[in-house]
Amino acid sequence: MRLIHVLSALGSIIVLTGCDSAPQSTTVVYGCGALDVEANYSEQQVELRFGDQQVALGAKTSASGALYVNQKQELEFWNKGAQAQLTIAGQPYPLCIDKAQLPQQFSARGNEPFWLVHVNDHSASLRQPSGDRDYPKIAISRRDDTTQNVWKIELRSDELLEISDNICRDSMSGMPHPYTAQLIRGETTLGGCAGEPRRLISGASWQLHASALEKPPTIQFMSDNSVFGYSGCNRYQGNYQLTGEGLSFNPLAATKMMCSPEQMSAEQKLFEALEQVTRFEVGDNGNTLQLRNNGETLLRFIKAP
Template sequence: MRGTSFPECVELTQPLPPLPEAFRAQGNEPAWLLELGQERLRLTLEMGARHIERPLPPAMRSTDTTRYFSRDGGPDLLVEIQTRRCADSMTGMPYPETVRVAFENRHYEGCGGDPASLLQGVWQVEDLDGRGIVDRSQMTLEFGVDGRVSGHASCNRFNGGYTLTGEGLSFSRLASTMMACPPALMQQEQAFLSLLPDVIRFELSDEGALRLHAADGRQLTARRR
């Protein structure tokens, strides 16, 4: 109707700011982005050139899957979020949810949720670059919700920051105490602390093991404690 605005269901082409505190999912080939938040559902297609925004419909939940179905103001749109780990098809970044979207006779698959939730907690290091670890030694990593990491490096305690981006994982501002221990522990600690600043990504095995990968190929394997 002339002079009347209907903001509930819109399709826009101009760039939009992200929805605050939204659940986000994305996929590749073709690129797409889904945001659920502020009682809104937004699907971005065509390399960011097309935005479909609607009211967030009621959630339909089963054991491990949440579905949203909308036919409000346009073609049917189905979102399926499954609690199953997913790795981004381009970067390998792990995510906690597998997401599928059906819209306009096309199906989109990708990953969603916050990768940090897969890291947070305490991990016990089991292997350092394929050499195992010194018997009865303690190397741990504890990832906090505040972007801080801390733990035991074999002899000394350490702490610092960690950052997750769409491309990978990095550590920064690492510092440790200055105690002295037997040479084998000190050598292991040096190898551990020199690997962390070079980490570029992480992955989780099907068995739940955490692997940190450095840019030069070094690796660290840990399990939840």
């Protein structure tokens, strides 16, 4: 069985993709899900930094977009403005988004009373029990703030959607979301969350916290519902399910190596804990991950360097 362990294979294959043209800014920090990628652009190359990796790529002719290549390391980067696509060892990563920008498409929602806003580039729509409304043209601005990014989306003169990049917990399900939202309508402010919860955990490699093993177990979620990692002895892979109700894992497949009793015991405990997971929580500005069974924390991870 062929297992993909991406971050340990960075020296062999790395692929980044996107389209159109390089950003005007010389340095852009992208959030590829939970993985931060810094791109330093110059006229004929881009230097990428993520984790403890630093790789330079040269410009290459492309039918469309800004394409950069490092053939020796089988590495490509092809971006479009504020967005790019990352692929490592044939594994697509979450869409990479300039962290100073909002995604072109996202949803924000709140409870009691329920409201749902879909934003699609320069238009939006509002769904609520009292009636729906469409906004064919919206204006988006970003407020300069030293502690957080805050965007104001003017739906119309008396309606404003404000988004900040603070992690938000849904008031009913407790599910974490990457953005906090406020829908402001005249004198009324309705709170809520925005963005895809999957982006908080996917892309990055997570390392088991306080492991007694010399090489700690890891876990890595991808946006196609695949999951893989190192169990303390073997490599494993499988699929996970993330819904509005929580997080769960399908049966995982692993290689069949024999290791020391300590490693085998740690591996068994990891797999038993993963079978019981019902939800997740993130903290420390997205740098720590807890896998839980309802209110009980089963596994604690930190973002791997």
